Amino acid sequence: MMRMQPHSEFRGSPVPGPAAPIAIELSEASVTFGRGARAVPALSTTTLRIADGEFVALVGPSGCGKSTILRLVSGLVQPTSGVIVVGGREVAARALRVGMAFQNPTMLPWMTIERNIMLPLKIVEPFRSKFRKLRKTEFRDKANALLEQVGLKGFGTRYPWQLSGGMLQRANLCRALIHEPRLLLLDEPFGALDQFTREELWSILQELWIAHRPTVLLVTHDLREAAFLGGRICVMSARPGRILDDSRVAFARPRTIAMTFEPDFVALNQKLRAFIVDARAASSKAAAAHGEA
Amino acid sequence: MPDLDYRQKAWSAGLIVMFFAAWELFCLMTGMSDLVLPRPSQVLVTLVEKFPILWPHILQTLATTMIGFVLGVGLGVLLGVVIGVSRTAYDTAYPLLVGFSSIPKVAVVPIFVLWFGSGSVPAVLTALSICFFPIVVNIATGLATTEPELEDVLKALGASKFDILWNVGLPRTMPFFFASLKVAISYAFVGAVLSETVASNRGIGNVMMTASSNFNVPLVFAGLFVLAGLGVALYVVFSVIEGRVTGWATRKNDLIAT
Numbered sequence: 246m247m248r249m250q251p252h253s254e255f256r257g258s259p260v261p262g263p264a265a266p267i268a269i270e271l272s273e274a275s276v277t278f279g280r281g282a283r284a285v286p287a288l289s290t291t292t293l294r295i296a297d298g299e300f301v302a303l304v305g306p307s308g309c310g311k312s313t314i315l316r317l318v319s320g321l322v323q324p325t326s327g328v329i330v331v332g333g334r335e336v337a338a339r340a341l342r343v344g345m346a347f348q349n350p351t352m353l354p355w356m357t358i359e360r361n362i363m364l365p366l367k368i369v370e371p372f373r374s375k376f377r378k379l380r381k382t383e384f385r386d387k388a389n390a391l392l393e394q395v396g397l398k399g400f401g402t403r404y405p406w407q408l409s410g411g412m413l414q415r416a417n418l419c420r421a422l423i424h425e426p427r428l429l430l431l432d433e434p435f436g437a438l439d440q441f442t443r444e445e446l447w448s449i450l451q452e453l454w455i456a457h458r459p460t461v462l463l464v465t466h467d468l469r470e471a472a473f474l475g476g477r478i479c480v481m482s483a484r485p486g487r488i489l490d491d492s493r494v495a496f497a498r499p500r501t502i503a504m505t506f507e508p509d510f511v512a513l514n515q516k517l518r519a520f521i522v523d524a525r526a527a528s529s530k531a532a533a534a535h536g537e538a
Numbered sequence: 539m540p541d542l543d544y545r546q547k548a549w550s551a552g553l554i555v556m557f558f559a560a561w562e563l564f565c566l567m568t569g570m571s572d573l574v575l576p577r578p579s580q581v582l583v584t585l586v587e588k589f590p591i592l593w594p595h596i597l598q599t600l601a602t603t604m605i606g607f608v609l610g611v612g613l614g615v616l617l618g619v620v621i622g623v624s625r626t627a628y629d630t631a632y633p634l635l636v637g638f639s640s641i642p643k644v645a646v647v648p649i650f651v652l653w654f655g656s657g658s659v660p661a662v663l664t665a666l667s668i669c670f671f672p673i674v675v676n677i678a679t680g681l682a683t684t685e686p687e688l689e690d691v692l693k694a695l696g697a698s699k700f701d702i703l704w705n706v707g708l709p710r711t712m713p714f715f716f717a718s719l720k721v722a723i724s725y726a727f728v729g730a731v732l733s734e735t736v737a738s739n740r741g742i743g744n745v746m747m748t749a750s751s752n753f754n755v756p757l758v759f760a761g762l763f764v765l766a767g768l769g770v771a772l773y774v775v776f777s778v779i780e781g782r783v784t785g786w787a788t789r790k791n792d793l794i795a796t
Contacts, residue, residue, distance in 0.1 A: 319693075320696070339696040351687045351691050353706065354786050404786060420691075
């Protein structure tokens with residue numbers, strides 16, 4: 246159903262070179278919520294391959310199924326049709342260590358920030374079996390080291406309700422990273438932040454990615470964010486979503502905020518923007534036609 | 539805000555003193571017979587005088603209440619978790635539970651007596667059956683209303699159902715649980731005393747029954763005072779534990795204090 250057009254100068258081959266093994270593979274996956282007359286198609290049949298260590302940004306109009314792709318890869322949603330393979334096995338097998346950050350920080354209110362961040366260590370092996378022994382020493386230090394990295398030094402013993410939204414988002418990022426995941430799923434983690442905090446966290450995330458090279462799938466509304474962080478950008482159509490364009494971003498790393506104002510970067514932004522404007526227009530036209538009929 | 543706290547406590551204490559003072563005055567002014575309504579001072583005197591006789595009965599009532607309460611809580615938590623975790627179990631079992639809880643427990647005491655004879659066993663069972671319902675309902679509601687977003691955090695990590703229950707469901711339910719404990723402990727008292735009045739030769743309920751048939755009205759009231767005192771004491775115990783375990787749920791007060 247979906248064919249990628251050779252559309253852009255930034256676009257490389259959709260299948261990465263043979264050197265990098267495939268981390269994520271969606272084969273002909275589609276998702277429909279509900280049944281019968283109430284069925285809502287969320288994601289059209291989509292095929293997407295992401296190589297190990299790639300940083301992929303997913304952009305598109307709101308409600309287009311970007312988050313659905315993340316939820317498919319994390320196993321929170323089952324595909325209505327098709328297959329999702331993560332780390333060479335079916336999603337449910339958990340062949341890769343996965344870290345996920347949601348749009349809302351969703352810290353557990355009865356735990357301190359420190360303990361919230363250590364939560365993945367309590368659940369995921371090989372940390373799980375050592376958790377009782379190390380939670381007050383090595384693991385706690387690890388949590389605090391991450392907190393320091395995102396500028397929250399000393400806030401570990403606070404409770405979530407004592408922190409502002411921006412601080413919670415930073416902590417949220419720490420929680421997604423503490424168990425050294427090989428696959429990082431980020432669902433608009435910077436959406437609710439002010440521009441300066443956002444840019445600061447972009448740089449921190451980029452540093453972490455360069456240092457550890459996990460595979461990252463980032464869902465975002467922000468085209469600058471996608472172009473700054475992404476090694477590859479997938480543009481999605483309006484609901485039910487499908488991938489319209491799949492381009493590589495060639496800018497050298499580490500990228501700086503200053504680079505985002507250079508002509509090449511702005512041109513890429515404009516190109517992405519045009520895709521999404523078209524997608525939105527197409528969907529409202531379709532909706533209008535549906536309304537008349 | 540300690541000022542407000544003190545004022546609140548002063549008002550509470552004042553209200554209690556005023557209540558007893560008004561009662562005392564009312565009896566004195568109307569020349570009420572102590573066969574109808576004894577003065578609080580008379581009740582206190584009786585309480586002190588008869589305390590050595592009352593003491594074993596107090597222990598008896600306390601013991602049956604606590605055993606019934608502990609068993610009721612255990613059973614209630616178990617059932618509450620089962621019902622709260624599964625939507626199907628929730629929908630299926632709820633009508634039966636509501637039906638069971640609607641039966642006035644006075645009506646089941648004779649059945650317990652028929653099965654187990656009079657004495658401690660029916661008292662424990664009555665306490666149990668009356669106090670376990672609020673626990674079941676609160677645990678089940680707490681678990682069933684846990685925000686899916688909180689669960690997703692663990693699900694995305696590949697956590698098992700038990701992990702999610704242990705790390706998210708149960709801690710989230712604690713405020714509900716403690717709220718129900720405070721209700722349940724009072725209910726357990728009612729159940730135990732109820733059963734004692736109907737079918738036992740020990741316990742505060744039985745003392746009050748005997749005293750009332752002897753027209754020893756001050757002793758009946760002394761029994762009431764003892765029950766009220768025990769009820770308040772146990773309520774306080776659970777409030778303190780609640781404050782320690784589920785402080786996060788009532789944080790707004792702390793925020794003002796810090």
